[in-house]
Amino acid sequence: AQDHREHPEDFLTTTGILETQEVLLKDKMFYGKTIDTIKAESVNAEWALKKVVTAAREIFQSMSDPYLKERVVDVAHLSERIMQNLVGAVSVDISKIGRRVILVAPDLSPAETSQIQLERIKGFVTDKGGKASHTGILARSLEIPAVLGLDHATTDIKNEDLIIVDGSAGIVIIDPGEKTLIEYEERKTLYEEHKAAIRRGSKAPAKTLDGQRLAVLGNIERSEQVASVLDYGGEGIGLYRTEFQYMGRSDFPTEEELTDKYAETIEVASPRPVTIRTLDINGDKYIAAQSGQEEQNPALGLRGIRYCLQRPEVFRTQLRAILRAAVHGNVSVMFPMVATVREVLAAKQAVREAAKSLAQDNIAYNDSIRLGVLVEVPSAVMMADVLANEIDFFSVGTNDLIQYTLAIDRVNEKVAHLFRPLDPAILRMLKHLTDVAKEKNVQVFICGEMAGYPIHTPILMGMGMNGLSVNPQSIPSVKQMIRSIRMHETPALVAEALRLQSAEKVFQLLQSTYKDILEEIDQRKR
Numbered sequence: 471a472q473d474h475r476e477h478p479e480d481f482l483t484t485t486g487i488l489e490t491q492e493v494l495l496k497d498k499m500f501y502g503k504t505i506d507t508i509k510a511e512s513v514n515a516e517w518a519l520k521k522v523v524t525a526a527r528e529i530f531q532s533m534s535d536p537y538l539k540e541r542v543v544d545v546a547h548l549s550e551r552i553m554q555n556l557v558g559a560v561s562v563d564i565s566k567i568g569r570r571v572i573l574v575a576p577d578l579s580p581a582e583t584s585q586i587q588l589e590r591i592k593g594f595v596t597d598k599g600g601k602a603s604h605t606g607i608l609a610r611s612l613e614i615p616a617v618l619g620l621d622h623a624t625t626d627i628k629n630e631d632l633i634i635v636d637g638s639a640g641i642v643i644i645d646p647g648e649k650t651l652i653e654y655e656e657r658k659t660l661y662e663e664h665k666a667a668i669r670r671g672s673k674a675p676a677k678t679l680d681g682q683r684l685a686v687l688g689n690i691e692r693s694e695q696v697a698s699v700l701d702y703g704g705e706g707i708g709l710y711r712t713e714f715q716y717m718g719r720s721d722f723p724t725e726e727e728l729t730d731k732y733a734e735t736i737e738v739a740s741p742r743p744v745t746i747r748t749l750d751i752n753g754d755k756y757i758a759a760q761s762g763q764e765e766q767n768p769a770l771g772l773r774g775i776r777y778c779l780q781r782p783e784v785f786r787t788q789l790r791a792i793l794r795a796a797v798h799g800n801v802s803v804m805f806p807m808v809a810t811v812r813e814v815l816a817a818k819q820a821v822r823e824a825a826k827s828l829a830q831d832n833i834a835y836n837d838s839i840r841l842g843v844l845v846e847v848p849s850a851v852m853m854a855d856v857l858a859n860e861i862d863f864f865s866v867g868t869n870d871l872i873q874y875t876l877a878i879d880r881v882n883e884k885v886a887h888l889f890r891p892l893d894p895a896i897l898r899m900l901k902h903l904t905d906v907a908k909e910k911n912v913q914v915f916i917c918g919e920m921a922g923y924p925i926h927t928p929i930l931m932g933m934g935m936n937g938l939s940v941n942p943q944s945i946p947s948v949k950q951m952i953r954s955i956r957m958h959e960t961p962a963l964v965a966e967a968l969r970l971q972s973a974e975k976v977f978q979l980l981q982s983t984y985k986d987i988l989e990e991i992d993q994r995k996r
């Protein structure tokens with residue numbers, strides 16, 4: 471590449487990413503300044519590089535040309551690679567693993583997990599992470615055995631060790647004896663048979679013994695999963711986590727790409743409903759196109775709707791794609807991480823503007839879609855009556871609601887044992903929200919992982935949830951639970967549970983009330 475430093479804009483708009491990185495690497499801005507900083511400040515190379523990169527990022531970000539502004543991504547990628555070399559980290563490209571293995575890693579990001587190839591990677595174990603993390607959720611939806619947050623898995627397990635990953639019990643057995651191996655082979659066969667049996671009944675509607683119907687829908691991360699939701703007996707998509715289409719790439723997807731994916735999802739599900747959640751990045755889901763903008767408290771940072779409202783062009787692209795795809799079927803849209811009514815008003819305004827711009831461009835769209843709020847921040851529960859005036863439905867995201875209410879980092883294995891959906895504080899929040907929803911005549915769904923456990927189903931029904939959206943493979947057992955209980959008994963159960971003071975006590979109440987049914991569903995084998 472030629473040296474275009476005099477006119478960087480000419481150069482950068484015409485060259486490829488690798489070339490950009492090569493030039494950056496040779497550039498004085500990086501190389502020279504890093505060396506100068508080491509000399510002048512007597513700091514180590516990593517620190518010097520970090521300082522230089524931060525300054526470089528600011529320069530790129532202050533550029534007015536949106537393309538050049540986005541090149542901050544190249545700066546970030548390059549600095550990450552140099553940094554990896556400096557600290558001696560070896561990076562493995564998961565998508566390139568060529569043989570059948572169990573992956574043992576310090577940590578796996580949601581982006582890495584989404585690249586797992588099922589025919590090669592048979593299970594995974596990590597030192598870090600909790601089961602409510604997106605990595606854990608993805609593992610469940612990939613139906614791959616996984617145990618997260620084992621703390622010293624990477625030191626205890628050596629390459630080529632024979633290990634058993636028991637995802638149901640959350641244990642890993644290193645170097646099992648022959649007896650254990652045979653026992654686990656048998657358990658695996660039983661598990662497969664049990665799953666197949668539950669699945670056979672899964673197409674029947676979810677109707678309680680006294681005739682109450684409840685919608686059971688599926689959560690997906692990729693459009694290809696719609697088929698699996700329908701196959702498991704799901705009645706539509708209750709949560710489409712759209713951010714995964716933004717991961718594992720260094721640019722943002724275009725409106726056309728997004729429109730195609732959404733249209734595909736909606737068409738396959740049609741006439742069943744599809745609830746598209748707008749982009750929920752940051753928190754534990756970084757995208758490369760955004761990399762290098764670390765936050766000290768990402769879970770409390772520029773996440774979900776906050777990010778989209780600050781990046782109107784990114785939001786607009788997604789909203790236009792959703793409205794365009796909505797001509798193919800039955801679509802709802804919900805906004806993540808809403809903490810205030812102002813955010814809802816701004817998001818609705820963005821939807822109106824997206825529709826208007828499509829009309830101006832003469833592009834077909836459908837804006838008769840339902841709009842909802844993903845209730846996952848405690849303030850949204852407290853303000854539910856006000857929010858209800860602005861939207862058509864609520865959907866409770868308990869993964870984050872628990873994180874923010876009980877102050878439990880969902881990706882931190884050290885506090886994973888405190889992550890309790892049946893905590894009285896959570897039950898009170900759910901009760902408050904469902905009461906407000908009833909009063910205000912808006913629908914209320916739940917799409918957090920909590921909804922995927924049959925033991926929770928009677929409580930959620932008793933509170934008056936209009937539908938449950940769960941991991942595809944949890945649909946059959948949740949439907950079986952619904953078919954095994956009586957709706958009219960559930961409000962009393964809720965009242966009793968609300969009088970208890972700990973998650974353990976509520977759990978015992980549910981366990982003893984539904985012991986036989988739960989044993990039949992055998993939730994431990996899920």
Ligand code: PEP
Pocket residue numbers: 607709711750846866867868869870871917918919
């Ligand atoms: C939730 O927070 O419960 C939720 C459904 O969203 P996510 O798990 O993607 O944060």
Ligand code: MG
Pocket residue numbers: 806846867869870
């Ligand atoms: Mg969430």
